[in-house]
Amino acid sequence: MNANEPIPGLPEPYSNPEATMAPAPDLSELAALRAGYVRLDEIAPAIQAASVSRRRFLGFGLALVGGLAGTAVLTRLFPVFSELDEIPKVVPTYDPTAKKWTFVIDTASCIGCGLCVDACKTENHVTREPEFTRTWVERHTTTADGARFVDSPDAGIDGFPAVATAVAASGKKVASAYFEPRLCMQCETSPCTQVCPVGATYQTPDGVILVDPRRCIGCGYCVEACPYGARYLAPAADSAPSDTPGIADKCTWCYQRISQGRRPACVEVCPVGARKFGDANDPNSEVAAIVRNGRAKPLHPEYGTKPRVLYMGPSVQEA
Amino acid sequence: MNMHAGWIDLSPRVSVPVSPKAIVGAVVGEVRRYSTRFRLWMGFLLAVLAFFAVCAVIALPPGWEVTGTTPPFEWGLFIIGYVFFAIMTSGLCLSASLGTVFGIERFRPLEKRHLVLAILSLCAAFLIIALDLHYPVRMVFGAILVPSPTSPMWWMGVFYGGYLVFLFIELYATWGHKRRLHQVASLLTTGTAIAAPATLGAVFGVLAAKPFWFGVFTPVLMIASALLAGSALLGIIFWAVIRFRLTGWERARSLAVPAVRTLMGVALVAVTALLARHVLSSLWSTTPGAREAAEALVTGPLAILFWVRVVAGLAVPFLIVVSPLGRSLRGILAASALVLPMVLLDRYIFVAGGQVAPLTTTAGNVATPYAFYLPSIVEIGVVAGAAAFMALGYTLAERYMDMREAPEGHPPIPVAKIRARLAARRAALRADARPADARPADAQPVAAMVIAGGAVEAGQGGAK
Numbered sequence: 001m002n003a004n005e006p007i008p009g010l011p012e013p014y015s016n017p018e019a020t021m022a023p024a025p026d027l028s029e030l031a032a033l034r035a036g037y038v039r040l041d042e043i044a045p046a047i048q049a050a051s052v053s054r055r056r057f058l059g060f061g062l063a064l065v066g067g068l069a070g071t072a073v074l075t076r077l078f079p080v081f082s083e084l085d086e087i088p089k090v091v092p093t094y095d096p097t098a099k100k101w102t103f104v105i106d107t108a109s110c111i112g113c114g115l116c117v118d119a120c121k122t123e124n125h126v127t128r129e130p131e132f133t134r135t136w137v138e139r140h141t142t143t144a145d146g147a148r149f150v151d152s153p154d155a156g157i158d159g160f161p162a163v164a165t166a167v168a169a170s171g172k173k174v175a176s177a178y179f180e181p182r183l184c185m186q187c188e189t190s191p192c193t194q195v196c197p198v199g200a201t202y203q204t205p206d207g208v209i210l211v212d213p214r215r216c217i218g219c220g221y222c223v224e225a226c227p228y229g230a231r232y233l234a235p236a237a238d239s240a241p242s243d244t245p246g247i248a249d250k251c252t253w254c255y256q257r258i259s260q261g262r263r264p265a266c267v268e269v270c271p272v273g274a275r276k277f278g279d280a281n282d283p284n285s286e287v288a289a290i291v292r293n294g295r296a297k298p299l300h301p302e303y304g305t306k307p308r309v310l311y312m313g314p315s316v317q318e319a
Numbered sequence: 320m321n322m323h324a325g326w327i328d329l330s331p332r333v334s335v336p337v338s339p340k341a342i343v344g345a346v347v348g349e350v351r352r353y354s355t356r357f358r359l360w361m362g363f364l365l366a367v368l369a370f371f372a373v374c375a376v377i378a379l380p381p382g383w384e385v386t387g388t389t390p391p392f393e394w395g396l397f398i399i400g401y402v403f404f405a406i407m408t409s410g411l412c413l414s415a416s417l418g419t420v421f422g423i424e425r426f427r428p429l430e431k432r433h434l435v436l437a438i439l440s441l442c443a444a445f446l447i448i449a450l451d452l453h454y455p456v457r458m459v460f461g462a463i464l465v466p467s468p469t470s471p472m473w474w475m476g477v478f479y480g481g482y483l484v485f486l487f488i489e490l491y492a493t494w495g496h497k498r499r500l501h502q503v504a505s506l507l508t509t510g511t512a513i514a515a516p517a518t519l520g521a522v523f524g525v526l527a528a529k530p531f532w533f534g535v536f537t538p539v540l541m542i543a544s545a546l547l548a549g550s551a552l553l554g555i556i557f558w559a560v561i562r563f564r565l566t567g568w569e570r571a572r573s574l575a576v577p578a579v580r581t582l583m584g585v586a587l588v589a590v591t592a593l594l595a596r597h598v599l600s601s602l603w604s605t606t607p608g609a610r611e612a613a614e615a616l617v618t619g620p621l622a623i624l625f626w627v628r629v630v631a632g633l634a635v636p637f638l639i640v641v642s643p644l645g646r647s648l649r650g651i652l653a654a655s656a657l658v659l660p661m662v663l664l665d666r667y668i669f670v671a672g673g674q675v676a677p678l679t680t681t682a683g684n685v686a687t688p689y690a691f692y693l694p695s696i697v698e699i700g701v702v703a704g705a706a707a708f709m710a711l712g713y714t715l716a717e718r719y720m721d722m723r724e725a726p727e728g729h730p731p732i733p734v735a736k737i738r739a740r741l742a743a744r745r746a747a748l749r750a751d752a753r754p755a756d757a758r759p760a761d762a763q764p765v766a767a768m769v770i771a772g773g774a775v776e777a778g779q780g781g782a783k
Contacts, residue, residue, distance in 0.1 A: 117683075130683060131389060131390060131682065131683065131684055132390070132682055132683075133682050133683030134682075136680065136682070136683035138680055138685070149687075150680065150685055150687060151685055152680060152683055152684075152685050154683075155682075155683030155684075156683070166685075166687070182680065191526070191527065191528060194469045194470065194525075195469070195470045195471070195472065195525065195526075196467060196470055197458070197461070197462060197467050197470045197472035197473040197476065198457065198458060198461030198462055198465055198467060198473075199461070199465035199466075199467045200461070215457060215461055215465070216454065216457075217452050217453065217454045217455065217457045217458045217461060218383075218452055218453025218454055219451075219452055219453075219458075219472065220393040220394060221470070221472050221522070223390060223393040223681075224393060224394060224526055224528065224529060224673075224674070225525075225526050225528055226528060227527065227528035227678055227679065228679055229390070229391070229677065229678075229679040229680050229681030229682060229684075230682070231390075231681075231682065232390035232393075232681065232682035233383070233390070233393060233453070235383060235384055236380075236381035236382075236383055236384065245381055245383075246380060246381060246383055246453035246454065247453065247454070303527065303528075304527075
């Protein structure tokens with residue numbers, strides 16, 4: 001498959017191809033602002049207290065520039081980071097059968113900023129209505145009395161308020177909490193593929209579950225069959241994935257992007273690296289290392305659907 | 320040529336109006352012959368159907384947001400209505416088959432009405448599901464061009480599709496007096512009438528994501544429930560037949576009450592046992608989600624509906640049926656009139672029970688502890704319209720179709736036909752001048768067999 005050709009039925013990627021595979025931009029401040037955690041007027045005294053003298057500042061800057069310049073020269077002389085240059089910006093060919101795409105979510109890192117939810121809606125033309133979301137963020141709160149609550153205001157797209165929005169949790173003392181991003185698990189033995197009466201839901205050779213927008217009849221059977229709640233019937237809204245409203249829709253791991261060597265939009269925008277994506281068949285990839293050391297586990301393995309999304313952190317430690 | 324302008328003669332006895340003026344005249348003339356009560360009944364049904372038409376236009380694509388469903392509660396009143404009518408048609412067909420297929424003679428004279436109702440109920444179910452699906456036309460082509468044998472929904476389409484075809488064959492055979500075809504078609508419809516609701520149950524029963532539906536008992540429950548719904552509707556229909564002195568009401572009076580009583584009693588016991596098993600095993604289940612759903616039924620948001628269904632839909636009708644009241648027409652009517660709406664309520668509880676306590680957040684919607692669903696006016700209008708469609712169809716069938724049932728006992732022997740065949744055979748044998756040993760070996764035995772068979776059948780016919 002030519003990498004530059006758009007894939008029929010899937011939307012065009014929105015990001016600049018030149019910028020692909022670049023490290024994720026540091027958006028943590030922005031994310032924190034959006035999440036309502038940090039306000040500039042609140043932290044202004046702290047900034048003032050932390051300010052340093054001009055001489056020390058200049059000295060620090062000089063040392064930084066010198067260090068970077070020195071590293072650049074050393075890198076030229078001894079090519080330790082040369083692998084980075086070899087990663088193609090756009091893959092010339094795509095062999096789906098050779099891929100074992102794996103998604104890893106680190107719930108210890110997630111800050112609940114909701115940038116991933118927003119990026120997904122933009123990338124895939126998903127309606128902005130919060131009831132219809134391909135990927136969302138949940139907050140799992142454990143109160144002092146041991147009760148557990150889940151909330152996800154507007155699917156987490158605007159971050160989370162400080163107080164849990166779960167009605168039953170109001171007024172209770174919080175013992176612990178974590179954020180859990182959710183998306184389609186791309187199960188190996190997927191119930192949605194099994195039950196589709198017209199073969200509209202299918203599995204690609206690289207293991208991603210897709211919906212053929214020309215075949216789906218909108219019966220909702222797959223929505224009922226998914227134990228992870230990843231699916232919904234797209235409403236007749238202003239924008240619809242694949243330009244087809246009324247059909248079953250779900251996360252595709254941005255198949256239009258990953259099949260062109262790019263990362264899913266949610267991974268790309270995650271400011272803290274809580275979402276990791278890669279080919280587990282590539283021994284040098286981060287996800288391969290995570291899979292090898294066995295730290296990541298699927299959610300609810302007892303469902304027996306063999307999910308391809310693995311979780312690290314409190315999500316699987318506390319569950 | 321007919322004397323009136325705008326009419327065409329199809330046969331010496333049948334002429335149809337073709338010009339607009341003639342059609343209007345014919346309809347007006349027909350309505351003038353109706354009694355006031357009948358006109359009111361038809362007017363009521365047509366008013367409900369008019370409301371249905373408005374709702375159906377609104378519900379047509381892309382009018383999908385007119386339902387009260389949400390991603391955690393994706394199957395609402397459309398599915399409930401579809402299950403109600405699709406299950407009821409099987410119950411009607413099964414009770415129609417008791418005479419022809421299972422040989423229980425006392426049910427044989429009730430066949431025609433069962434058959435008409437079964438077809439109408441299935442059409443009502445298809446009407447609802449066509450409005451529920453977002454792309455119904457694709458389903459027809461998709462199901463044929465891309466068979467999906469792993470999907471129970473695909474099999475449901477196969478069985479219900481075949482069932483509809485077999486029902487129409489049976490209709491043709493019944494009214495056309497094609498005896499052998501009728502026997503074969505009855506057998507086929509009975510087979511599919513068992514397979515279809517069982518597959519519909521499997522549509523729910525394979526969903527491990529919905530522990531309340533999951534399991535091998537769901538198809539069994541559907542079949543038992545089909546008999547209950549079918550017998551309840553028949554109770555109401557036979558009350559109407561006797562009350563309004565419709566065709567064959569004398570026979571219905573002697574047969575319908577004990578027949579419906581037996582059927583409904585058995586179905587009530589079976590459904591009660593299966594429902595008790597379902598709820599009790601869910602309440603003590605270790606499967607996540609099953610207990611939560613059962614609690615929602617017994618003490619949660621569905622509790623009022625559930626207990627009304629148990630008391631008014633199972634306990635009270637059962638007491639009526641087993642008491643001496645069950646021998647009277649009024650008792651059967653009371654039991655049927657209780658059971659039928661409660662079966663619809665049961666479908667509501669069943670479909671809602673599977674979704675009311677979701678295992679997970681769905682598409683970003685947290686629904687803990689319970690998912691909420693309230694049917695919209697459009698959904699109610701469509702389901703009510705499907706019921707009105709069925710009632711109108713049946714009313715017209717009762718008025719314009721020949722509802723005289725086949726006589727009791729053995730079907731009449733076509734003696735004249737057998738005699739003619741024998742005579743032809745004898746003539747052929749006589750014309751054959753060759754000696755006996757030169758004739759083909761099989762000629763004599765065939766003739767003997769035909770003569771013997773004819774004699775036996777003719778003997779029976781004579782005795783009758």
